[in-house]
Amino acid sequence: MNYEHIAKQLVSLLGGKENVISAVHCATRLRLVLKDEKKVDQQAIEQLDGVKGAFSSSGQYQIIFGTGVVNKVHEQFVKEVGLQNVNADVHQQALKQKMNPLARLAKTLSNIFVPIIPAIVASGLLMGLLGMMKAFKWVAPDSAWIVLLDMFSSAAFIILPILIGYSAAKEFGGNPFLGAVIGGIMTHPALLNPWGLGSAEPEYLHFLGFNIAMIGYQGTVIPILFATYVMSKIEKSLRKVVPHAVDLLVTPFVTVILTGFTAILLIGPLGNIVGKGITTTLNFVYDTGGALAGLIFGGLYSMIVITGVHHSFHAIEAGLLADIGKNYLLPIWSMANVAQGGAGLAVFLKSKRTKTKEIALPAAFSAFLGITEPVIFGVNLKYRKPFIAAAIGGAVGGAYVVFTNVVANAYGLTGIPMIAIVAPMGMANLINYLIGFAIAVGTAFVATWILGFKEE
Known part of the structure; x- marks a missing residue:
């Protein structure tokens, strides 16, 4: 070549x-x-x-x-x-200048949360290992293995605001280390850690007429996003007016103190309300809609992938993990993704053009591993009817995993790799995920075969 x-x-x-x-x-x-x-x-x-x-x-x-x-x-x-x-x-x-506001927001959230995925996946796997050791009694309950693995598996969620603070400040154009400091303030040991402490009540601090609940934001998402955005605005504004000779002394000091007060007094409590509101709404839709919700979300997800907005869902999924300890959205997305692979596989077997076959087979297996863009844009969307068939498969598979309450303990993995973050939630959870996988792929494959497609 x-x-x-x-x-x-x-x-x-x-x-x-x-x-x-x-x-x-x-x-x-x-x-x-x-x-x-x-x-x-x-x-x-x-x-x-x-x-x-x-x-x-x-x-x-x-x-x-x-x-x-x-x-x-x-x-x-x-x-x-x-x-x-x-x-x-x-x-x-350059890309952001070409995007509409909604796409720009989705891209921003994607840039913030995608780099954090390895930490979340590692924590999810460690939680699964810890759960298996407890369930099968591989070691004594007070074993050092249990204590250490509990520390290792919960660390990423406890310091999640620090990770987000660093990544968000980098995206918003602020100093990423100052973003990490703001995350550190919001997870300081002086504040009650609500992550895993159940119904413990915080103390209150009286300051300038405010009653400040001394509660931390470990594991939260929305509060640190808001706080880091404000921090970046303050920092960039200061750099425009502070003389270069004293910039290193003045700008970080004023940025941290102003953002710290704003975060603890206003942004943190408000962000918690917004975050819990999003989770409550999703829970209501999930519990009320049931299989119908899975049918709709699974069928529409691939259309959302085309717009690129799907990357912003990582923020919502991280919020679910922080609030309820499980992610019920990711199994639905996974069904939509593997269904695209099922449709691509049918195109490979049914196609008569060599070039189509060369593209369809590897693209289909890529979808089974969670990467769908090659099969969507290179095969299914190009011939239209396979894309529709994949949407049908995603809808049916999505309905099944919601009906059987399939969940994951992390985000970022779909398809075959997702088995690693589904299995720790129980054998029934794993079996139903695999059944849903087969339903989504099989339905998309059959629908593509029946609908057919016209090759150029």
Whole structure:
């Protein structure tokens, strides 16, 4: 494969180098911000050697090349358009300028919570291991194993505001370490830790006419998001007026003290009310709607993926874990994702074009591992009816996992990898997840076979 030749062809088909604002790549896709996407020759791009699909989503034009190829194409492409010095931060800023407000909010929340996923997944797995050791009595209840694993598994949730503070400040343009400090203030040992302490009552501190409940925000999401946003605004405003000679002394001091008072007196209590309101609403819909809620959410989720807004759900899922200790949304999303894989598998077997088969099979297995963009944009959405069939499979699978109360103890994993965060919640939970998996994939496969599709 001649990567330099592909890059030259891409530049021409994208409307010339002057139409390319920014270019980066992920594991499988070349991600571009363009001035005018109407200049793109979509059909010609999809016929290029190595291209497995192309689509526009949330302000980005993305071209799927696959692992091991995309980085080599990117290297040649940035040389052609003169964007060798563009990094991820520059790309994100260019991207945000192209987004509508809703997409911009979703992208912001995604950038904050996606980096935290490894910590949440690790904690979920450790909680599962701890639960199994207790349930099967592998060790004595007072064993050092129990004590230490309890510390290891709960740590990420206890310091969650610190993790979010760091990540959010980085996203909001503030100093990430000051964001971590604000998270530290809101989880200080002087405050009652509500995470895992049940009905313990906090003490009250009388300050300037306020009665401050000395309760911490361990495991919470909304309060630290609000607080870090305010902190970043204060910091950036101060840097505009404070002389450079004293900036290091004055700006952090004033930022922390103003944000600290605001967070404890106002933002924290208000954020808790908002967070609990979101959880209460979701619980009501989940408990009242039952299987119908799973049917609707599972059927619509892939449409939400197209907009890119689905990444913002991590914030809601983190809130559920903090408030009720389980995530009942992720199993629904997983059913929608694997259903896309089932539809892609049917396209592979039913298709007569070699190129379609080359794309459909690996894209389908990618969906089973939780990565759906290749199969959605490269196969199912392209032929339309397989996408509809996948929505049907996601709806039926979603209804089943809600009906059987399947839950996870973390967020961030779907498909086959999600077994790791479903299994710790019990054998029945695991079995029902696998049954739902089979239902979603099977329904999507059969629906695709029946509906058919017309190949170009």
